[in-house]
Amino acid sequence: MISLENVSLKFEEEKGIVHILNDISITFEPGKLYVITGPNGGGKTSVAKVMMGIHNPSSGKIILDDQDITSCSISERAFKGVRYAFQNPPRFKGIDVKWFLKLANEAITEADISLILKKIGLCPEEYLERTVDAGLSGGEMKRMEIASVLLSKAKVAILDEPEAGVDLWGFEQLLNLIIQSHHKAIKRTTIIISHSEKFLKAADEIIVVANGKIQVRGNYAEIHPLIQEGINCRWRKVCLEEEKEDEIKCGR
Amino acid sequence: MKLNAVDERLLKEVAQLHTVPSGAYNIRKNGQLLERNSLPGINIFSKKDRSGIDVIVDPDIVNQSVHIPVILSEGGLDDLVYNTFEIGENSEVLIVAGCGIHNDSALQSKHDGIHEFYLRKGSKMRYVEKHYGEGEGTGERVLNPVTKIHIEEGATAELELVQIGGIDHTKRVTEVYIGERGRLVMNERLLTHKSQQAVSEVTVDLQGADSSGEVLSRSVAQEKSLQIFRISLIGRSRCKGHVACDSIIMDQADVRSQPELCAKNALAELTHEAAIGKLAGDQIIKLMTFGLSEEEAIRVLLDGYLK
Numbered sequence A: 001m002i003s004l005e006n007v008s009l010k011f012e013e014e015k016g017i018v019h020i021l022n023d024i025s026i027t028f029e030p031g032k033l034y035v036i037t038g039p040n041g042g043g044k045t046s047v048a049k050v051m052m053g054i055h056n057p058s059s060g061k062i063i064l065d066d067q068d069i070t071s072c073s074i075s076e077r078a079f080k081g082v083r084y085a086f087q088n089p090p091r092f093k094g095i096d097v098k099w100f101l102k103l104a105n106e107a108i109t110e111a112d113i114s115l116i117l118k119k120i121g122l123c124p125e126e127y128l129e130r131t132v133d134a135g136l137s138g139g140e141m142k143r144m145e146i147a148s149v150l151l152s153k154a155k156v157a158i159l160d161e162p163e164a165g166v167d168l169w170g171f172e173q174l175l176n177l178i179i180q181s182h183h184k185a186i187k188r189t190t191i192i193i194s195h196s197e198k199f200l201k202a203a204d205e206i207i208v209v210a211n212g213k214i215q216v217r218g219n220y221a222e223i224h225p226l227i228q229e230g231i232n233c234r235w236r237k238v239c240l241e242e243e244k245e246d247e248i249k250c251g252r
Numbered sequence B: 001m002k003l004n005a006v007d008e009r010l011l012k013e014v015a016q017l018h019t020v021p022s023g024a025y026n027i028r029k030n031g032q033l034l035e036r037n038s039l040p041g042i043n044i045f046s047k048k049d050r051s052g053i054d055v056i057v058d059p060d061i062v063n064q065s066v067h068i069p070v071i072l073s074e075g076g077l078d079d080l081v082y083n084t085f086e087i088g089e090n091s092e093v094l095i096v097a098g099c100g101i102h103n104d105s106a107l108q109s110k111h112d113g114i115h116e117f118y119l120r121k122g123s124k125m126r127y128v129e130k131h132y133g134e135g136e137g138t139g140e141r142v143l144n145p146v147t148k149i150h151i152e153e154g155a156t157a158e159l160e161l162v163q164i165g166g167i168d169h170t171k172r173v174t175e176v177y178i179g180e181r182g183r184l185v186m187n188e189r190l191l192t193h194k195s196q197q198a199v200s201e202v203t204v205d206l207q208g209a210d211s212s213g214e215v216l217s218r219s220v221a222q223e224k225s226l227q228i229f230r231i232s233l234i235g236r237s238r239c240k241g242h243v244a245c246d247s248i249i250m251d252q253a254d255v256r257s258q259p260e261l262c263a264k265n266a267l268a269e270l271t272h273e274a275a276i277g278k279l280a281g282d283q284i285i286k287l288m289t290f291g292l293s294e295e296e297a298i299r300v301l302l303d304g305y306l307k
């Protein structure tokens, strides 16, 4: 179980203070699958980074199983079982696929690595020795990134837009794998940041994050009708003129 | 062979030698010949007029190796050698050179190896040279290799030059002359720390038609160390040349990178890229999300980068 308690995040920039997250409180229960969705720039990745310890909240707390982990480092959180697959995974010069996945979980064997590669849609014979650098495509990098989280013993697995950049042919397979892995793992909390219909349908709960706030929560039936209308009109940051037009269109 | 523990470690570091090598070899210790082995078709002779050896590989000798490590285990040595290599037509050999210095004294230990290679028509050479230094003394460990390579028609040279810490001063001068359809691939790996200084000057002269040359240099400069790269490609015919100089700078280090392209023929295609930057923050963070500490993450990143 991981909770955010009144979490705010702001950055000080030249032009002044930018508020990224505003007073977010939410609990993610063990064994449940959550999908965070919402418009670009709404704050979804920031929520993930605050949980992983990549950003420190300017106020509020992060609680993992009744323990305050707000001041824990990224590595400490990883040890406690929080894992995060980046939206934009970095590339590594000279580190091959095998080494990379071993770093993600020291305990895994070569057979485990081959198996996860197959599941993720990458042929082990072809990929084991490839370096995780510019030689891999964006979609291949995404698959590796997801594999690195799925093969860990994550208590809390956060996947940031796992489907982005993945080809149409591998799409279904990858989404199924992520959903199945969630159900197989015991009491894992899975949090997927996504816009995919399939994930939205599979979720126990959907959370819409926009303008640095949780706008609405609920299941697919409750949320789906709101999303289209909401993202287009209410939740997207728009300049004033556009806002007026939108108000007319939406009849607000 | 009279090897002590220090000698064995040095040999392992510079030439991956755990036992006496299986091919031809010439092991030099503290300015003296320690052991030599010639093979049918690969002969090693001492030079008559100055210190150094001639390594003659006859034509059509394939799948053979020549190990020529140099070890210095005392301070106060100033070792200068001239080695000449002749790789016969259509031969394919691996040459493992390298110098290991153990210096516990306050005196400088220095080895300057002047190497000249002649790769005859259609031959292939892989040349691996590793520099390694250790010891508790304040005496400097200095290496100044000069390497000249003449690549004849259709011959190929692959060079792997590695120096990971341990050497206080290096000035490496490499000159390669490439004939028709000749090919060069040069990989350089360098790590400096403390107040070490390393200068690498490379000239690749693409003389023959359809010759090609590629120089790929990766380095890490830590603490107060200084690195200077001057890499120049000269295209004199229809040829292809590429230089990639990539450096990671840390702490208070100083890195200068000057790739130079010089075309003397309208059909020469020469390119270069040079980049100097710090270790990428997102790479460190990614590895920390796997549970590595920041220091461990940096070590893994540098290991991978210099591999």
Ligand SMILES: Nc1ncnc2c1ncn2[C@@H]1O[C@H](COP(=O)(O)OP(=O)(O)O)[C@@H](O)[C@H]1O
Residues within 6 Å of the ligand: A011, A018, A020, A038, A039, A040, A041, A042, A043, A044, A045, A046, A047
């Ligand atoms: N390091 C940063 N410094 C300043 N602003 C940032 C930083 N990271 C993200 N932002 C801003 O925070 C907002 C939310 O970003 P993000 O959480 O990545 O959104 P999402 O994942 O929902 O698309 C965006 O407006 C983005 O520009």
Ligand SMILES: [Mg+2]
Residues within 6 Å of the ligand: A044, A045, A046, A087, A160
């Ligand atoms: Mg995002």
